[in-house]
Amino acid sequence: MMDRAAARGRKLISIVTPLYNESANVDELARRLAAVFDLYTDRYDFEVIAVENGSVDDTYEKLLAVRARDARWKVIQLSRNFLMEGGMTAGLSAAQGDAAVIMASDLQDPPELIPQFIEKWEEGYENIFQVINRRPDESRFRRFCSAAFYRIINAVSDTPVPRNASDFRLVDRLVYQAFNTLGERNRMVRAMWGFLGFRSYGIEAERAPRHGGRSSYNFLLFAAFAVRGILSSSNVPLKAIPFFGAACAVFSFVILAGVVVRAYLHGVPFDGFGTITGLMLMLFGFLFLLLGLVSEYVGMIYNETRRRPSFIVRATHGFETTD
16 A cells, blocks of 8 residues: 555555554544645645454454445454554554554544644654543543653653643654664553653643443553553662662651650650550551552563563454465
8 A cells, every 4th residue: 555655646644543442432433634635635645543452342343344445444353352552553563654643442542633643754753642631521630640650750750741741643764663663561651752862742632522322441550550650660669769768767766866866855654665666667667668669660670581471362354475
């Protein structure tokens, strides 16, 4: 397809979208993407790389039906659910476009924003992403957690993530090919673009509600995602442990000096048992908290040393070399 596009003088844009139990959204996604493609019939060719991410509904069958109607659609079926990060990685590894658009399949990432991405790409930007300025369907608690996550990761990371940046973005071929060379298994894709650099531009837009189906989001998944993202983006928490230990040691010596002075002036107090017990419990609590932090890093190192792939492909449709 790229050769034919080059012969006609048109560039190719790849749309990468992971899908997990998105049966209710497949047809509407295809319709709205086709409407965007129709705006560029004389300028660009498009391919859609739909990554079926271990769904338990009929998402896969619907994708094959869409592909039967529209040859621009290509389907990758993964062997199980490798989460959003694995789905995006699988799609980008198969992309062939001069640029790639990464988007969610539930239509919270509106396809109608893609023309604005393309416009900025034509101006020379290489990484154009959505900055979410409003989330009308999200609770205050989720918005609070999201804001706290960005504050923490930007405080500890050498390559901060723009606040409220979305995974919905267009990246130039240079950018996503550089992304494909990154070998870590514990990854938060949203935080990796900053490490790569390139000319970036954020476009503010409201995050749309889901078109259909139910979200797989829950607080535990978000918490795990946040912890993995922060730890994989920085080793500052590890560097903080010696300083925290030194502070606790200084505090303990100050308390000990105070106890010695009081004992010298007033005798040994009988009621000090509660204070000592409380301090011991506090220090042991902090100790196990820090050991837990270290164990998270050790677990991530273990996963990296196993070098298991970020995704496993079960079947492909629409790729000339694998059909």
